[in-house]
Amino acid sequence: MTASAGRGEADDAAERYRPGYELVAEQLLGYIVEQNLMPGDRLPTEQGLAEILGATRNVTREAVKVLAAMGRLSVRKGAGIFVAASPGELANDQLAHFQPTSMEHVLMLLDYRRLIESETARRAATLATPIEVRAIRENAELTLAAGKTVDAQEFARVDALFHECVGNAAHNLFLRSSVANIRRLLSQSDVLLFHGDLPGSLEVAADQHIAITQAIAMGDDESAAELMTAHIDTTQHQFERRIRDRVFNVSTKPAPAGPQPSEQQASSAS
Structure with a gap:
């Protein structure tokens, strides 16, 4: 080795x-x-x-x-x-059974996100008003600034605003609502999988935001959709890596000595 x-x-x-x-x-x-x-x-x-x-x-x-x-x-x-x-x-009450750390569930959710957000980007490229394009650009630039300073909390805030602005520019109530609900579910996976860690390169994600913004500003609907798809693919790779880490960890963790672990054992599980 x-x-x-x-x-x-x-x-x-x-x-x-x-x-x-x-x-x-x-x-x-x-x-x-x-x-x-x-x-x-x-x-x-x-x-x-x-x-x-x-x-x-x-x-x-x-x-x-x-x-x-x-x-x-x-x-x-x-x-x-x-x-x-x-x-x-x-x-749909079945969403009460969404498992934030399940590879199957997260991949299904990301597949749905890919369909929804690529379409919102496509429509934003043809329907966004100048004011909406400016809001998208401002938040994309804010994600880049947060990425360069590795400010995960600020990045999460402006990242949400960026995607919300793209959703707004699609001018479809149901698409906008779907984007919000997808992000709400994915935030649960963030809490239980990343728990404060950086999920990946914030600068890479921010650079992708800038590219998406440019395509929307130019009215290039096909490029906007393709770039959004690539952006979500990057997110998927990050989730897959973290979930595989979790599965490997569970499979290699030694069995507990008794039926009820002590609080120290539970809080130091690796």
């Missing part, structure tokens, strides 16, 4: 670290699917979930908080824990 290969494996091992509450959150989403629970259905108490999932109550509480913040659970004081309404208030 070469020295560079050794460093690569060490980097991969570091990337595979995930806090215990994220692992339990993933298990909890799986439990909802296994039990075929739908929006409005009540879950066991924190203590009951901890026993079912083989985790401590503290780690389970943190997992519930994360899923509530993501909009997947609803915690009602004095009433209990419930499966929340489908993300984005979509009519």
